Amino acid sequence: MARKTAKGPAAGSDPVVEGIPEDATALPPKEKQLGSSKAVETMFRNATRAELDLIALAATKANIMISLNGLIISALMISGAFIFAQTAAFLLPAGVFMMTAAASIIFALLAASPERAGVFTALREWAVAVFRRQARLRDLRDYLDRRHDAPEGEPINLLIYEHRVRLTRDENWERMQELLRDRDEIYHQMTDQIYWLGQVADRKFRFLDVSYTVFRWGLLASVIAFLSVKSFIGLFPGVGGSGAPRLQNLGIAEFEDIYEPSAVQQLADGRILVVEDEASRAISIMSLAEDGRLVENASTDLKITRAFGRKLSDLEGLSIDDANNVYATTSHSMNNDGERRPDREQMLRFRIEGNAAGQIASYTKLRDDLMAADDLKAAIRELSGEEVDFEKLNIEGLSYYREARHLLVGLREPMAGDMSIALAITNPGEVFDGTAAPRFGRPILLDLKGGGIRALSYDPVLGSFLIVNEIEGHEGNRYSQLWSWSGEPSVPPEPIALPDIINLNNVESIDSIVVDGQPRLLLMSDEGNEKKNKPARYMMLEYSQLGG
16 A cells, blocks of 8 residues: 655755745836836927927017017108107107117017027127137137037937038938937937927027017106106207297298299188199198298198189189188189180188188179279379270289278289289178178379289288389399388388398299297299199298398
């Protein structure tokens, strides 16, 4: 009978191992390699995208600053001469604002610039080396290339273009193959690339922050400078120059779009009203610049001319009364074909309010009234011994005589021999109200050395009427002569000498005007030519320049 072997540990077995579970002796599991998790790959993808979005955002904000400041600089350069030339003090806030915009746009350009990140560091190192006499101008390229290369002793990162572009095509392929075989190196270079993108974004946002800061504080400084200058000029008006404008005196200026001014009158609001011979541009209203220049406005002129609703041909005279009613007259002469035309036979009364003409009244029978005025013709014959023929009627002067409330009409033609004729309408209000025909006062004969009246205006500074006509010189040439007349028929006019430097021919318009509280004598010449694009000219005189 077989004997059973007792169960127990086998011979030679290790008593320490006995009783330990079998799975406890297995090898530990291998550690997962870095990046094998999908979350890590997603992290790299999102981080890269975030850095690229930041760089794009910086570029967008930089473009906004470039556009905004570029517009500001352009506007200041274009309009600066018009806005600030009149008051030089305002060049200070304008200069501050322009410098602010220029500095802001420079830093915005640096933020948007595609320059490599190390270029400014390289420039700084090169400048220091030049200062220390360790480098020269030709070494600048070496300093820039040194910054573009990968740091010495470190491998090239193929994901960073600054490193990659230094390689040849074959070198790039060889290094790429090596990189693809090493997963750890791939993640290392991806990490390095994200860091490099962050450096680029940081550089752009630093420049962008400076750009916005300069603009913000520069704008505040510009506002403070403007308010300071404005307050200073308010306290000391003489400093800004507004209290004493640089009026033109002897300088002859040229119009832009006025060719044949035949009469001028300053309105109550300070603007200048001018009439011309041509119906297409019969009436113009101009404002006065501080230096005395006349500023035209074509759209306003067209609007006012159309407001009359009629053709106004050969306007020749202007005046204004105490109630700011404006009086105007056409020449009442025949046209070049010897024909009478209704548009050339009008006397007008109207008001200018703002940029509109209103309360327009007219009288169109003056020529017929004069031709039928036998008493008037007889009075002229009695005074001069000459017969006058109003068929030759040509009116070129008009002035409201405030003391007598008469409307004086100056005739270029006819003349009573060598004497010029001025007629007084004694009831202008009734005439334009339509309640009566004109009543004529006793005719006034003036010795103006053989020339008919070309312009007639009352001058409150001189306290007399100013008359312009043309007389013949010693050499047979005709020139414009200025006269002063007291308004008394028995007192002859006296010639007024103009400065020798004046060279205005065919003067037909004259008026005493006020520019910023200073009286000036405004003269205009009817010597322009629209076909030749040659505008008429005008000038202003101080009264001290007039001679007896």
